Amino acid sequence: MPGAARAAALVAAALLATVVPSAGARAAEPVPRIDLTVLVVDDGGGAVEAITSELRSTGVPYRSVDLNESGRPVIDAAFLSDTVDGRPRAKYQGVVLPHESAFGPDSAEQAALAAYERAFGIPQVDASTWAHPEVGLDYTTDGGFSGVLDGTAATVTAAGRGGPFRHLDGPLAFEDNDPSVSESYGYAGRPRAGYTSYLDMPVAGGGRASLVGEYAHDGRRELVVTFAYNQYQRQFRALARGIVEWLTQGVHLGQSRSWFSVHVDDVLAPDARWDTTRNCTPGDFDCPGAGDAEAAPIRMTAADARYAAAWQKTAGLTLDMVYNGGQGEQWKTEHGGTDPLAAQLVADRAQYRWVNHTFTHPFLGCVQDNTTVPWKCATNTSGAPLWTSRAEISGQIRDNVNWAVGKGISVDRGELVTGEHSGLRTLPQQPVDNPNLAGALADNGVKWTASDNSREPSQRAVGAAKTVPRHPMNVYYNVGTAAEMADEYNWIYTARADGGSGICEDDPTSSCLPAPLDPATGYASHIVPQEARTALSHIVSNDPRPHYVHQSNLAEERLLYPVLDRVLADYRALFADNTPLVNPRQSEVGTELSRRTAWDEALAAGRVTAYRVGGTVTVRVPSGVTAPVTVPEGTRKQLLLGTAAFGTAYAGARSAWTTPEALQSAVTLKLPTT
DSSP states (O other), X not given: OOHHHHHHHHHHHHHHHHHOOOTTTGGGSOOOEEESOEEEEEXXXXXXXXXXXXXXXXXXXXXXXXXXXXXXXXXXXXXXXXXXXXXXXXXXXXXXXXXXXXXXXXXXXXXXXXXXXXXXXXXXXXXXXXXXXXXXXXXTTTTOEEEEOTTOEEEEOHHHHTTTTTTBOSXXXXXXXXXXXXXXXXXXXXXXXXXXEEEEEEOTTSSXXXXXXXXXXXXXXXXXXXXXXXXXXXXXXXXXXXXXXXXHTTXXXXXXXXXXXXXXXXXXXXXXXXXXXXXXXXXXXXSSOGXXXXXXXXXXXXXXXXXXXHHHHHHTOOOEEEEOHHHHHHHHHHTTTOOHHHHHHHHTGGGSEEEEOXXXXXXXXXXXXXXXXXXXXXXXXXXXXXXXXXXXXXXXXXXXXXXXXXXXXXXXXXXXXXXXXXXBOBXXXXXXXXXXXXXXXXXXXXXXXXXXXXXXXXXXEETTEEEEEEEEOSSOTTOOSHHHHHHHHHHHXXXXXXXXXXXXXXXXXXXXXXXXXXXXXXXXXXXXXXXXXXXXXXXXXXOOOOEEEEGGGGSTTOTHHHHHHHHHHHHXXXXXXXXXXXXXXXXXXXXXXXXXXXXXXXXXXXXXXXEEETTEEEEEOOTTOOEEEEEETTOEEEOSSSEEEOSEEETTEEEEEEOOOTTOSSEEEEOOOO
16 A cells, blocks of 8 residues: 555544444444534635635625635544534534645545545535536536536526525526636546536536536545636626525524615706716816706706606616705795605505605715816815714705605614714815714614715724715716716726726726727616626625615616616526525624624634534524524424424525523524424
């Protein structure tokens, strides 16, 4: 026997002797403890990083071992398992490898890992490999496929829908965002004995070949993925939940949802219109001819409001109306004392959620000095910034709430969106928050104030309140028609040589269009699918942050609806009914983000203990920390007396943020017996 093989056999035998009793003693051996942590063996490739990103974003604890690090730990029996309180312990509930033999097929580490997986029933994900017999597939030359997968329509099999990919329903198309670029490459092979396909595709000559499946062999189980991917591609994002469910056998810390909320800012206020000749927005301080600001404002009509209410019912999505009551009152005064839009919205008030956007939408940061471009903060004689006062900020918040209450509108006083997210720091001109903001928020009981995710993606404190980052949708506030939208888009995203501003040339994070969009067709053909794809990427990434647009996008040609319709259609075509979109309000998003931060901090500090012994799961967390847990349907939570059904149903499982019951030191869950 070669030396490497002999060493591997000795390691395997030693591990098995530690955790697998003889037949005669097996009945007396304690049931092993399986810690709810995943082992990730990282080669620096995109596939492992994609799975790691899913674990990280959903709150699943994991430990990474970097294969490229010279001082990395050795994967042996002691690294993988030990004994706690007389009970054998598996330190990891699942293993992620770059491919099936990451340590080398004849290495001692690979043998130790295989022995560990057999002994404790630990599953292994092969993040990205190729079709060959060692992973339970025929070579692609035997009725399979290898090549570019862009645009390929794969299908989740009956076994996949009945198993770990039960959250998926329809065909899964591989992205093909740029016909000139190969975005995905893979291998599809015909299954051999022991292999169960979960995702397959048609192949030449008839029949189908597998792209994802389970290979059961040698007392072990591997999830085999035979295509390359990264964490942002839709095909991975759709499959990510199922990969984690398979890896953890449906029992893990962390949880995931498909979140989608849309804030409509400036409701009741008019929005200025883009000037297609001057390539700026009249009324902005940097636009020549500012006196034309009121020439043709964009504002919803009563008909637009009726359309919005009807669309919500058909779409099954509630919009958040982020309103400016004072702007509505001013409009009414300037238009004969009536406002059909306000009357219609108030009549339909119960059909929406309402969020305070301040009474008249002033800028609430430093006093702006618009004599320069860009603007700067005005200063006093000592050179210190002049700030909007606490009294003015507080009045803007209070008066808008009172306006809503007077109209019978239900509004959560704890939620706020300031105009342009003002009051919060605005780089580069205002690098700190208005020092009067936190006090004004406290004066009015505001707990959650919106921020712009493109500037501040992380939640942070503003006094006693916290921010709720929102994703801006690239449907502009200052356009009412598709032609206007395409014109402004061209100005921003085309090179100077093509008549654009050249901003895209100067910004290293941007890119220019190869040619200007056709004003007549560019919005529908380019902007709508791109914006829908971006929004959907947030949804399928367990991102609860709201998206925001403006009331102008519901007016005139109602530009927002094609984007939302595309998002909803694409999502519902792929995901099963058991995985509906979750439509949270701002306070719920704020709470979710706060819980995640506390959870991540507890994990990083090593203050979470969670394990499974047979059919019982135990989770211990620090006081004040809520734990996210996902378990199979039928799981019950141990109460002081008796049990109760755990969590809420989602994606074919049960999950929830949870804490120990009164007089208990840990969360105890009883898994179903069948």
